[in-house]
Amino acid sequence: MHNIQPLLTKTYLKAKSARGVYIYDESGKPYLDGSSGAVACSLGHSHPKVLPVIKDQLDKLQFVYRSQFGSEEAEQLATKLFELSVGKSHGHTFFVNSGSEAIETAMKVALQYWQEQGKPEKKHFISRWKSYHGITVGALSLSGHALRRQRFENSLEKYPSLHADLENDTLETQTKEFIAVIEKTGAKHIAAFVAEPIVGAAGTALAPSSEYYKEIKKICDQYEILFIADEVMTGLGRTGKWFAMEYWNTIADIVTIGKSLGAGYAPIAATMMTEKVLAPIKKGSGLIMSGHTYSGHPLSCATALKVLQIVEEDNLLANVNEKGAFIKNRLIEWKAKYESIDVVRGKGLMIGVEFDPAMKGLQAKLIDQCFNNGLLVYPSVGGPYGKDENGILISPPFIINQQETDELLAKLEQSLREVLS
Ligand SMILES: Cc1ncc(COP(=O)(O)O)c(C=O)c1O
Secondary structure, X not given: OOOOOOOOOOOOOOEEEEEEOEEEEOOOOEEEOOOHHHHOOOOOXXXXXXXXXXXXXXXXXXXXXXXXXXXXXXXHHHHHHHHHOHHHOOOEEEEXXXXXXXXXXXXXXXXXXXXXXXXOOOOEEEEEOOOOOOOOHHHHHHOOOHHHHHHHHHHOOOOEEEOOOOOOOOHHHHHHHHHHHHHHXXXXXXXXXXXXXXXXXOOOOEOOOOOHXXXXXXXXXXXXXXXXXXOOOOOOOOOOOOOHHHHHOOOOOEEEEOHHHOOOOOOOEEEEEOHHHHXXXXXXXXXXXXXXXXXXXXXXXXXXXXXXXXXXXXXXXHHHXXXXXXXXXXXXXXXXXXXXXXXXXXXXXXXEEEEOOOOOOHHHHHHHHXXXXXXXXXXXXXXXXXXXXXXXXXOOOOOOOXXXXXXXXXXXXXHHHHHHO
C-alpha cells in the first residue's frame, strides 16, 4: 500500500461510487453516510445540480493564481457569504483550502490587526480546553483536543486556558474565569479569543447557554480582544441556521468556515472578517500576509456558490431542522432504554451522543459495528479535557429524507444493541 491512511495497520475498504446519502464499496454494499464524511458533505453525493456546474467551470476557467488575476467566481462567492453572514457583517473574505488553513489565516489577520495599529505585543490567543480548531501547528496550538494534541505537546503553544464547563457551570463562573485569564495574561498581550460556537469533535455538539456569547463578546470588546468564531463545522446550515452564531445573535470579528462550504465537491474554506478588522490592515500595509497556491481556486469557488444556492433554493435548512429534531427526539427516548447513553444534544443535523465514559471501548466498537451494518457515524470526545473517547456525532447530509432517517436510526439502534449484548 503506497497511500497512507490514518491507521497504518488497517486495510481500508475502497469506496467505488456514491449517490445521494449512500456510498458504495467495491462489492456494491451501500453505506448510509450518517456523518457526511467528516461533517462536510451537506448535499450528499453526486448531486445532479452540482455536477454540471463543475463540468461547465472546467470548460471555462479552472485556475488562476490570486496575485495575478481575480475571478468572477471568487467575487460572487464572497458576495454571497457577505449576504448570508450574521447581520450582514462579514463583508471581506479570504479563501483557503481547509478549515485548519482558515484558522491559521484568522490568527494571522488578528495579529496583523493589532500590529498595524502599533500593538505588536498583542500576540497571544485564548481558547477553551474543549475545542478542536485544526491539525496544522498553529490551529492545534489553539485546540484542547487531548488525543490530537498530546503527541506534539512540546511543540505547541499553550493557548487553551479556559476550563469552565459550558453546560453545567453558571454563566457567572464562565465569565469570571474568562476575565481572570485575561487579567492574568494581560489584555495588552492578547490578540484574540477563539471558540467554536458549538463544540464538535472535542465536545460532541456541546453548546453554551443562550446568553454566553453576548457576554463573552462584551468582555472581548471591553478588553480590546478580537473574537474569532470557528464555524468550520457549524457554518453554512449544519446547525439549522446559516451560521451557528445566529442562535446567540452575536457578531464575531472574524469567522472561519470550511466543510459545508465545498460540501465534499471541492476543497475550499475561508476566513471572513468585518470592516473593522480589515480597515487598519487596508490603511496600513495593505496586504494580508497569508494564502496558498490554490487560494480562491475558481473551480472551488464556482462549486461552493452552487452549493449555497442549492441549500437556499431547495429550502434545505427547513429539512435540517425537521430531520434534526426527529433524530434528536428519538435519541432522547432511547436514553430511557439504554443506560449507556449519558447525554444527547445538538442543533439541526449536528447531533451528539455521549456514552457512559466508564464503558471503555464502547464508542470504537459502536462505530465499527455501525460500519459493518452499513452506517457511518463520526467519533467525538467528551470529558473535561476531551480524554474520554465516548461520543459520536450524527450529521447526515441536509438532503436526507424520512425513509433514510428511519433507516439511519434503525441501523444505529441495531448496532448499539449488538455491541451491548
Ligand atoms: C471546528 C473545526 N475547526 C477546524 C477544523 C479543521 O478543518 P480541516 O480538517 O478542514 O483542516 C475542524 C475539522 O474537523 C473543525 O471541526
